[in-house]
Amino acid sequence: MKKMIDLRSCSxxxxxxxxxxxxxxxxxxxxxxxxxxxxxxxxxxxxNLPKTFKNKLKMVSYVNNMDILKVLESKVDxxxxxxxxxxxxxxxxxxxxxxxxxxxxxxxTQVGCKMGCGxxxxxxxxxxxxxxxxxxxxxxxSIQKDIGQRISxxxxxxxxxxxxxxxEVLKFMKLINDPLGxxxxxxxxxxxxxxIVPKLLELAEEKxxxxxxxxxxxxxxxxRNKIMPINKKYxxxxxxxxxxxxxxxxxxxxxxxxxxxxxxxxxxxxxxxLARRLKDILCHVNLIPxxxxxxxxxxxxxxxxxxEFQKILRKxxxxxxxRRELGSDIDAACGQLRKRYMENENK
Numbered sequence: 496m497k498k499m500i501d502l503r504s505c506s507x508x509x510x511x512x513x514x515x516x517x518x519x520x521x522x523x524x525x526x527x528x529x530x531x532x533x534x535x536x537x538x539x540x541x542x543n544l545p546k547t548f549k550n551k552l553k554m555v556s557y558v559n560n561m562d563i564l565k566v567l568e569s570k571v572d573x574x575x576x577x578x579x580x581x582x583x584x585x586x587x588x589x590x591x592x593x594x595x596x597x598x599x600x601x602x603x604t605q606v607g608c609k610m611g612c613g614x615x616x617x618x619x620x621x622x623x624x625x626x627x628x629x630x631x632x633x634x635x636x637s638i639q640k641d642i643g644q645r646i647s648x649x650x651x652x653x654x655x656x657x658x659x660x661x662x663e664v665l666k667f668m669k670l671i672n673d674p675l676g677x678x679x680x681x682x683x684x685x686x687x688x689x690x691i692v693p694k695l696l697e698l699a700e701e702k703x704x705x706x707x708x709x710x711x712x713x714x715x716x717x718x719r720n721k722i723m724p725i726n727k728k729y730x731x732x733x734x735x736x737x738x739x740x741x742x743x744x745x746x747x748x749x750x751x752x753x754x755x756x757x758x759x760x761x762x763x764x765x766x767x768x769l770a771r772r773l774k775d776i777l778c779h780v781n782l783i784p785x786x787x788x789x790x791x792x793x794x795x796x797x798x799x800x801x802x803e804f805q806k807i808l809r810k811x812x813x814x815x816x817x818r819r820e821l822g823s824d825i826d827a828a829c830g831q832l833r834k835r836y837m838e839n840e841n842k
Contacts, residue, residue: 501629505527506666517548535558564579574593605623609622650685668684688710757785
């Protein structure tokens with residue numbers, strides 16, 4: 496049986512080719528692409544396509560929609576966390592964050608995660624599968640339709656490791672960047688990775704104007720090995736060397752994400768060592784108040800400690816900011832809402 500085509504995963508060129516293969520004019524592909532990016536739910540909604548063509552399309556393709564199972568909205572800052580049901584019954588999370596400069600969505604790239612980071616809920620039950628580019632795009636389309644407003648910024652920081660799903664993530668970024676689609680600027684896309692070095696170097700060759708965010712969370716191998724298994728494969732020195740190459744290739748500043756864990760990586764000597772390691776890289780550090788996960792042992796540092804850590808980095812020539820806490824009252828950390836939902840369903 497021939498595999499059905501997910502229309503949300505198709506570029507304009509692929510849809511044009513599909514249209515021609517089905518005996519239609521090439522421009523029909525652009526019409527389909529336009530409808531998909533308006534967030535339509537099914538092929539019948541494509542009003543300017545001939546009925547005969549729509550019937551033929553339904554024989555070989557589908558619109559990979561996702562149902563919104565649950566929405567939690569923060570009473571503190573309006574952050575909205577979505578639980579979304581995929582076609583195959585799997586569940587993922589997305590987060591909508593509202594800023595003065597526009598709406599930002601944090602998308603998932605996998606169902607679960609296999610990276611095993613010691614402070615993250617997404618990885619507790621391992622990985623189930625990768626999302627395809629249409630399912631990642633679908634998160635943007637579904638939430639944009641739900642709020643009735645444009646999403647202008649996208650961060651790939653939800654469940655999953657983006658570079659572990661490299662091809663589909665790359666295609667997703669190009670799909671949403673298309674001027675005839677969602678037209679999200681590459682400069683408004685942030686990709687966060689724990690550091691799969693070969694894929695990082697491959698991404699550098701694309702020379703995309705995205706923001707690369709490296710989940711570092713420790714200044715040395717001894718500490719990083721304890722919380723991030725990936726470091727045993729690609730150590731800090733190897734990772735930072737690849738970051739230098741990436742920055743040189745793209746001429747883009749890199750963000751280093753650093754979750755402050757009480758009594759573990761928030762000491763003065765950690766800040767000094769971190770500054771020393773990063774001094775030759777075009778970068779800035781994003782200090783993150785840890786979102787605590789009940790299944791994990793780690794506790795977040797105090798706000799006062801975060802300010803001290805920031806002060807030391809700046810004194811040593813490294814620009815650092817402290818991330819604003821969003822959605823703290825709605826389990827906004829990656830994987831928390833999905834895990835609670837799955838636990839309740841399995842009771």
